[in-house]
Amino acid sequence: MRKENEGLVHDYLICSDSMECPLCGKTHEVELRRRKAKTIVKKEIVEYEEEYYRCENCNDEENEFVTAKLNKKNLLNARNAYRRAKQLLTSDEIVAIREQYGLSQLDLALLLDWGEVTISRYESKAIQDEAYDNILRSIKKDPLLAYEYLEKNKAKFSREKYDLIKKSIDENLDEYGKEYLSRKLLESNYVRYSDPSDMNGYKILSIDVLECVISYFAKRVSNLYKVKLMKMLWYADALCYKRYGYAITGLVYQHYDMGALPIGHRAIMDLNNVKVVSEDGYDYTKYHVLPNETLNLSVISAEELDILDQVIKQFKDVIAQDIVDYMHEEEAYSLTNYGEVIPFSLAKKIRDFQQ
Ligand SMILES: [Zn+2]
Structure with missing residues (x-):
């Protein structure tokens, strides 16, 4: 052997x-x-x-x-x-799985909700039974499963420890795994909006479409940063709703100081298919959004592309503060309060763009 x-x-x-x-x-x-x-x-x-x-x-x-x-x-x-x-993992192989995720013996035991000394015993004297062996093999192969265990047993770790383990798991993910995980995080913000309603513009969140819309904007608007992108997304959804009675992305927007901000905006910027470069050296970190040429735009209809083009034409050369000021004049903003969801019945009252 x-x-x-x-x-x-x-x-x-x-x-x-x-x-x-x-x-x-x-x-x-x-x-x-x-x-x-x-x-x-x-x-x-x-x-x-x-x-x-x-x-x-x-x-x-x-x-x-x-x-x-x-x-x-x-x-x-x-x-x-x-x-x-018996085809069971050897003690060295158990150590290797633990180190793959940067875990101590205690960490791994807590992660899997096993007795605190279980891993230490497996590495030194006891022989694991098949059920335990299978779990160890599964997390070795599948970092997403390791992540699920981490979420399930989150309460057992300090915030710092949780972040460290999450980071190690991320390092084990391939591109597919990264995209899957980043989508799950955004979806978890939208469980309350899983039916079509006035909140989401009668469209259930489509991350495929959202990623394409963002890339489409980024390709045609130079220097696209987060604040401007968020407003452009709202205008695209509002304009589409006004014209066709449904929104494009399915995002739900809230009223904040700078205008409409989608729920889960951080998770949106963290989507693996959304290409973002953070730029320091300003008063705050700026997030520069770039196109992702690997996306397939066929998920966006011709009508929707026309809406996106109109939003681009209107705001392409406008600085973020001007688009924020412009939005402050909308009824969707003046008739809602801080933190409230902006319903699409109000969003559709947006003013016509200049021709
Ligand atoms: Zn002797």
Whole structure:
């Protein structure tokens, strides 16, 4: 199975060490040797590699001994041989899974909602049963599952610890996993709006469409930043609703100082398919939105594209503060209060764009 086993001699010398020999009582060179041995683990005979010391001064009957440390190593080897025979993870493989997510033994036990010392025992002495083994293998393969465990057992970790583990899990995700996770975070903001209503413009949130709209704007508006993007999204949804009776994205907008702001706006900027570069050096971090050429625009209809083009034409060269001021004049803003959802029955009253 392992390469180093190939051509293994039955009993061979590893090295010699000068030590106080417990057999003859003298300090002399003692051989450390390795050989194949058999022992019983969980009522089954397993073959494993055993290490032992040999004293040359003693007779053949009694010339071997092991230290406590060596004994522990042999036991671990025997258990790992049993695990390999039973297709269970070895202790080293369990350590590797833990390190893959940057977790301590206690962290991993808490993450999986197991007893606090469970992992420490699996890495040193106890053999995990198959059910536990399967869970460990699953989180190794699937960082999203590790993330689900983290969310489920969130309360067991400090905020700092949670952030650290989440970061390690993120590092294990491929592009598909990153997109999946970022979508789930945005969707979790919209569970209350899973039916068509006046709140979402009779459109259930479509992240595919949202990502395409953002990219479409970013491609045609140079220097598109977050504040301006959020207003443009609202105007696109409001104008489409005014004309056709349905919104484009399904976002739900709230009244804030700077105008309409969609629920989950941070999660929108964190979508893996939304290309954002953060720029520091201002009073606050600015989020520069860039096009994502990998998206397929076919999810947006011709009517909707026409709406997007009109919004672009109206606001392309307008600075963020001017679009905020422009929005403050809308009834959707003046007739709602801070923090309230802006219903589309008000949004559709937007003023006509200049031709
Ligand atoms: Zn000796």
